Amino acid sequence: MDMASAMASSRSVLALARSTPSPSASASSTSGVAVAAAAPSLRAVRFSSAAAFGSGTSWTIKRPVLRGATMHRVRDVVSCSLKKLAEVELTDLTNNPSPSFPAAPGIYAVYDKAGDLQYIGLSRRVSASLQSHMRELPELCASAKFAVVDAPERAALTDAWKSWMEEHINQGGNVPPGNVSGNTTWTARKARAAKPEIKLTPGAHVKLNVPIETLIDKVVKDLKVVAFIKGTRTSPQCGFSHRVLTILNEQGVDYEVLNVLDEDHNPGLREVIKKYSQWPTIPQLYVKGEFVGGADVLDEMVQSGEIKDLFKN
Incomplete structure (x- = not known):
């Protein structure tokens, strides 16, 4: 085949590829979670972003299929420099009620006593968020994993959060209960009356008898x-x-x-x-x-x- 014929053949193949319609998407919905197969190499997962942003907005994340240990980059795919959820060690919270968490931006995953993942969250201060969960939801906080994200920007934290969520679902897991749309268990803060400040005297009108x-x-x-x-x-x-x-x-x-x-x-x-x-x-x-x-x-x-x-x- 001469060069002109080869180029013409290549253009024909390219035109055919562009004109071929993609497979129709099929979707199913279970417990507020919709999963769709739009193409052989991409899947979309819908779940609540309330856990991460305090809103009830649902997000659709396109993610690549993992081939071996390689993640093929698609739009908004998180950098592979972040440790995978499966690679992070669990920190026991039951026998160590005051564990040391980083006072830094990052992501975290909380597990119950049965070892089931209950919630994946992101925070600009991981220590504060985990301590709050332990105080308010002790029955659901038996162990936790966390990873520091070097960049504190919201986009970087969000990408890291998506990465762990995608990994968990890719391994056959469901969206954690705390991340399902409409669940505010982990995002709602229990109102507690603040303890009053100590006052050394009853008021300015009272003369002190002691220094x-x-x-x-x-x-x-x-x-x-x-x-x-x-x-x-x-x-x-x-x-x-x-x-x-x-x-x-x-x-x-x-x-x-x-x-x-x-x-x-x-x-x-x-x-x-x-x-x-x-x-x-x-x-x-x-x-x-x-x-x-x-x-x-x-x-x-x-x-x-x-x-x-x-x-x-």
């Missing part, structure tokens, strides 16, 4: 964990105060708060607490009567893992 230093000393020594912050428990008035409260909440610690800006009930506290601790800044945290430090110190303890020992017993 405020004495009242501070009693509070610090009588209570296990005390945070002196700017603002209240539910509305901290500076970023460092907010960070301290975030860490305490992530650790599931029962703690007390004193607002140094409340001049009506804590007159002069903002300056007196600095002299009491001989530390020039606020917030300040005390544990078992001992001064620990502020937000920077707590951040270092979180990174080193020392934070777990701080609140033991």
Whole structure:
């Protein structure tokens, strides 16, 4: 065959391929999950994105069939650099109620006591999300897997989340119950009344019979964990105060708060607490009567893992 004939033949084959209709899609729906086969090499899975985004929107994800260990890239396919769900070790939550999770963006999967996958989620702070689930849904949280995503952007987290979801379904699993459209078990937060702040005096109209230093000393020594912050428990008035409260909440610690800006009930506290601790800044945290430090110190303890020992017993 000469070159002209070969090129003509190639064009004919290409034209035929373009004009050939793709196989019609067949779909079935079970428990709010629809699966469709649109072509030999692609499948689409529909499930709720409420778990990831707090909405009831359903997403359709096109994904390639895995051939051996190679993932053939199609639009929006997640980078293979992310560890596969099957490769990540389980962290036991029943015998270790205070496991160390990364305070970083990433994805996670939670399993019940029977070893069934209940929920796959994404978070800008994995530690906070998992601690919250353990506190609010202890009966469903027996073990967990997690992976840090280097890029904190929403798109990167979403791609990683899709990757684990696709892998689980590819291995023959159903969409986890917590991710099924309409299920808000894992996304709804239980409303809890905030504990009130400690007030050193009944009000500005009451004259103190003891120095405020004495009242501070009693509070610090009588209570296990005390945070002196700017603002209240539910509305901290500076970023460092907010960070301290975030860490305490992530650790599931029962703690007390004193607002140094409340001049009506804590007159002069903002300056007196600095002299009491001989530390020039606020917030300040005390544990078992001992001064620990502020937000920077707590951040270092979180990174080193020392934070777990701080609140033991």
